[in-house]
Amino acid sequence: MNSFPEDDHHLTNFLQQNCPTVPPAAADLENRILAVIDDTPQAIGLSEPLIAQRSRPSRRVAWLLPSAIAAGFVATIVGYQAWIPRQQPTDAELAELETFIESTWQGNLAEQPPSETEELLPLTDEPPVN
Amino acid sequence: MFVVQTVSDGSHSENDDSRLVQQSLQGDTQSFRSLYRRHQQRVRAILYQLCDGSVLDDLVQEVFLRAWRGLPKFRQSAKFSTWLYRIAWNVAADYRQAAAKGRSQLQRLTTHTSTQQDAPDVMHLHYQDLVQRGLEHLSFDHRTVLVLHDLEEVPQKDIAEILEIPLGTVKSRLFHARAAMRQFLETEGVQL
Numbered sequence: 001m002n003s004f005p006e007d008d009h010h011l012t013n014f015l016q017q018n019c020p021t022v023p024p025a026a027a028d029l030e031n032r033i034l035a036v037i038d039d040t041p042q043a044i045g046l047s048e049p050l051i052a053q054r055s056r057p058s059r060r061v062a063w064l065l066p067s068a069i070a071a072g073f074v075a076t077i078v079g080y081q082a083w084i085p086r087q088q089p090t091d092a093e094l095a096e097l098e099t100f101i102e103s104t105w106q107g108n109l110a111e112q113p114p115s116e117t118e119e120l121l122p123l124t125d126e127p128p129v130n
Numbered sequence: 131m132f133v134v135q136t137v138s139d140g141s142h143s144e145n146d147d148s149r150l151v152q153q154s155l156q157g158d159t160q161s162f163r164s165l166y167r168r169h170q171q172r173v174r175a176i177l178y179q180l181c182d183g184s185v186l187d188d189l190v191q192e193v194f195l196r197a198w199r200g201l202p203k204f205r206q207s208a209k210f211s212t213w214l215y216r217i218a219w220n221v222a223a224d225y226r227q228a229a230a231k232g233r234s235q236l237q238r239l240t241t242h243t244s245t246q247q248d249a250p251d252v253m254h255l256h257y258q259d260l261v262q263r264g265l266e267h268l269s270f271d272h273r274t275v276l277v278l279h280d281l282e283e284v285p286q287k288d289i290a291e292i293l294e295i296p297l298g299t300v301k302s303r304l305f306h307a308r309a310a311m312r313q314f315l316e317t318e319g320v321q322l
Contacts, residue, residue, distance in 0.1 A: 008308050010322040012280045015311070018257035019281050020265075022178045025170070026187050033191050034163055042155070043199045 147210040155201055166194055169211060172282060173218045179265060179277040180222040189225060193218045208291075215284065216292045219274060226270060257320070264314045272307035279304055 026032075089097070147168070153161035170190060177189045196217050204213055265273050274293065278284040279300075286304070290297045312322065 008312075011308055011312055011315075014257075014315075014320070014322055015261055015276075015280050018254065018261045020179065020258050020262045022171075022175050023183045023186060025174065025190065029187050029190065030163070030166060030170075033166065033194050034159055036191065036195060037159055037162060037198045040195065040198060042157075042202050 144209055148206065151201065151204065151206070151210055154198070162194075162198060165197075165210070169214055170194070172211075173214060176215060176218050176277060176282060177222055179281060180219070180270075180274060181225050185225070189221055193221050196221065209288070212288050212291050215278070215288075216294075219292060222274075223270070260315060260318050260320065263318075264311045267314050268307055268310055272303055272310060275300055275303040276307040276311065280308070 147165065150161045150165050150168075154165065173193055174186065174190050177193070178186055181189060193214070197214055200217070204210070265277070268276065275289060278289050278292070279286060284292070286297060286300045290300045293300070315322065
């Protein structure tokens with residue numbers, strides 16, 4: 001199953017023989033590190049992965065917050081439309097509207113000239129009979 | 131006389147490491163000093179080949195400080211060296227990330243070419259420079275696998291554990307890293 005060759009001796013030998021030489025440590029590095037460690041308590045249960053895990057709930061909150069705001073906004077709009085009744089026209093307004101429609105309707109028909117009415121006849125191939 | 135870096139033979143007894151870890155957990159800093167002495171050379175080499183020399187001492191200190199702090203979370207069933215190299219890799223990755231963001235203005239030190247050889251072999255220095263530049267030429271993922279496997283001779287199974295990736299991914303990265311390194315060397319006139 002493995003399609004990758006295991007060894008490349010020529011390259012590996014070349015790399016090992018010509019590996020960059022590591023600079024020597026400062027003479028006091030070991031004591032410096034131990035001095036820092038002497039002043040540093042071992043953290044119980046605070047390895048890096050756990051720290052990373054602890055940051056996850058705050059990320060969830062960060063995602064939940066805008067979602068909650070959006071949901072609240074939608075709920076407000078829907079609730080407003082559901083709870084506020086639409087205004088019904090009064091009898092006087094209905095009568096006025098009816099009168100208006102009747103008058104404008106009649107006016108449209110009355111103002112239309114007879115010639116225009118004829119022009120609206122359906123078109124046929126037969127010539128008009130006169 | 132040219133000083134050739136000696137690669138650790140990996141003969142450290144895991145039992146000894148385990149005993150030292152137990153004593154360190156009880157606050158025995160001298161046991162931790164022993165752990166430092168057993169592993170610092172390899173940690174130092176890995177960090178140097180993944181980063182650079184200018185902040186090497188600081189990075190080594192950071193690795194062992196993190197190891198000391200995190201020791202209570204170390205699973206006793208695991209190999210201490212594998213766990214320590216994982217920390218070293220994390221420190222190197224953090225450092226490179228910070229450097230890439232410009233938070234660290236670094237200048238490469240070249241003291242290793244001027245202070246350690248009494249009679250430097252010019253061709254050897256040239257090849258060392260090529261290997262160094264070849265490593266820099268690789269992506270961090272490929273560089274890490276090549277350094278750990280081909281330079282530090284860490285077994286592939288351990289590398290998979292250190293990097294928390296499947297063994298197949300280690301093999302794949304090693305294959306591509308070697309191909310890229312070989313190609314780089316060839317363009318520089320090295321025929322292997």
